[in-house]
Amino acid sequence: MLLDPERAATSEALKLSADRIDEAVYGVLGRLAAWSCQPSTPNSQPSSPAVAPAITFSYSCRDTREFRETYASWLMLQAFRLQQGDGAASYQQMKAALGEPVSVVPREREGAATGSAWWLRSVAGSGGKGVEVVEASFPAVARGRMAQAHRESSHFTEFDGHVPAAGGALDPCAEGNAFSVTDLEGAAKCPYQFFLKRGLGLRPLEAAERDKDVWLDPLTRGSQLHDIYAALLRRCRDANRCPDVRMDGAWLEALAKDTLARLNREMPAATAEILERESRDLLADVELFLEGECEDSSSEPLGFEVSFGRPLGGNEEALARAEPVEINLGGGLIFRIAGRIDRIDRIGPSEFEVLDYKTGGFWRDDFKGTFNGGRRLQHALYGLAAVELLRPRYRKAKVTGAQYYFPSHKGRRERKRIPAPTPAQTAAVLGDLREVIVAGAFVHAHDEKDCKFCDYTAACGGGVHAQAEGKQGDATLKAYGRLAAHV
Ligand code: SF4
Known part of the structure; x- marks a missing residue:
């Protein structure tokens, strides 16, 4: 078997796979054109009676793997238009004209080839009586129909995610x-x-195949950039100086290149072009980060990738700790949280700021408001956690704000600064979120x-x-409604 590039290199006369598709399309078009030129009735030319050729079109109208409707090719629609003499006929009109799709269920039950086909034809379209018979024979179908009816109702039910029994187990304050x-x-x-x-405890299905045009997926790329940023800032912190292009530029580039080489050994890029393109982009982002750090010397970077509530590795920051941080918001609201703060900067004698790197693009609309209906909590919770982590060293430590920092070319070095919310504001959002969870109101995203x-x-x-x-309008979802209203 010869592949297209080999065929092309051997002889121009050899057809390629794309040519075959073109030929097939032209073949059908040719037949349609010939058909459209035939006289409308065989009797219109008595001297040489023409017999209209018969062309049968068919298509599969259901994708049974994905349970969805599929549509006929536009060629079939063209044929239908010619047959109807209506150049503007639509897919819907064609579907209506075609009638019930041909399937294992025969049009008449007398024509059934098997017992199950006869049975299906008997119940199909027979209304409530047929449903009763089917449900009596197939209890799982009956349960499925009941679930569907509940989902379509205006009540929030166990078929929509109402699981009160799970509320206590998942209570974030338990x-x-x-x-x-x-x-x-x-x-x-x-x-x-x-x-x-x-x-x-469900885990998502792994994607069957990696995208071959991408070497480093956003998660891998982002985590490598985080490590490179932290390495640079630790080097400068340990030398008690600010980042400097002359002192750190070559060192940082070598570190980034080593990282890329290691990644390419562990998970080689599909082609040299992809490797080259993505390496160039990552190196450019690293260079841009250094530039940004050299320009902005208003704060003192203090802690990087500070982990808490997770087992500690060998090279952890002095501020890190294995135990979760307890955040007491009053009124019995004590949250134990785990995480990793990208960066803690000192901005005054006892004032600090937490930073979160975003290595993708910046979309202004996504960063409107403070809490975004509880979907943006990190700035507030990491701020409170940082206070707990800092206090053993800085007795009066106070976190006054947070930054979402987009240091890459894609992010245009945008910074979204959010002043630290008051404890009462944070408690209101977390209180509503907790109520949603404790009530077992696990509603789908709206x-x-x-x-x-x-x-x-x-x-x-x-x-x-x-x-x-x-x-x-269901009372169980009241807290969810309140939560969504925290802008
Ligand atoms: S409703 Fe949407 S966001 Fe929620 S689990 Fe389903 S697909 Fe995911």
Whole structure:
């Protein structure tokens, strides 16, 4: 078998795979054209009676793997238009004209080839009586129909994610529970996903194949950049100086190149071009970061990748600790959280700021407001956690704000600064979030946009957002409504 590049190199006369597709399309078009030139009736030319050629078109109208409707090729629509003499006929008109799709269920039950086909034809379209018979024979179908009816109702039910029994177990303030800030933000965004992940312990399906045009996925790239940024700032902190292009430029470039070489050994890029392109982009981002650090000397970078509530590795920061940080927001609200603060800067004698690096692009609309309905908690919770981590060394430590910093070319070095919210503001948001969880109100995300990058889409059928929205009046979802209102 010869591949296209080999065929092209051997002879121009050898057809390529694309040529075959073109030929097939032209072949069909030719036949359609010939058909359209035939006289409308065989009797219109008595001297040489023409017999209209018969062309049969068919297409599969269901994708049974994905349970969705599929559509005919535009060629078939063209044929239908010619047949109807209506150049503007639509897909819907064609579908209506075609009638019931041909399937294992025969048009008439007398024509059934098997017992099950006869049975299916007998119940199909027979209304409530048929449903009764089917449900009596297939209890799982009956349960499925009941679940669907509950989902379509205006009540928030166990079929929508109402699981009160899980509320206590997942209570973020319960003794022994420690959640990451990402988990809590995720719970505010989609309580249902939080339940799947933390309640049922489900893990998303691994993507079957890696995107061959991408070497470093955003997660890998981001974590490597975090490590490189931290290495630079530790080097400068340990030498008690600010970053400097002349002193650090070559060192940083060598570090980034070593990182890229190691990654290419561990998970080689698909092609030399991809390796070259992505390496160039990452090196440019590293260079830009150094430039930014050299320009901005208003704060003193103090702690980097400061871990808490997680087992400590060998090279941890002095501020890190294995135990979760307890955040007492009053009124019995004590949250134990785990995480890793990208960076803590000192901005005054006892004043500090927490920074979170975002290595992707900056979208202004995504960073409006303070809490974004509980989906943006990190600045507040990491600020409170940083105070706890700093106090043993800085008795009067106070975190006055947080920054989301986009240091890459994509992020245009944007900084979103958020002043530290008051404890009462943070307590109000977390109180509502906790109430959602404790009530077991694991409702689906209302906004379809939230599902775009969700790893759990396989667990949610289409239409869940509209269903979730239609249940907003249910008393169980009151706290969720309040949570969404915290801007
Ligand atoms: S797909 Fe959407 S509704 Fe389903 S778990 Fe993900 S975010 Fe929630």
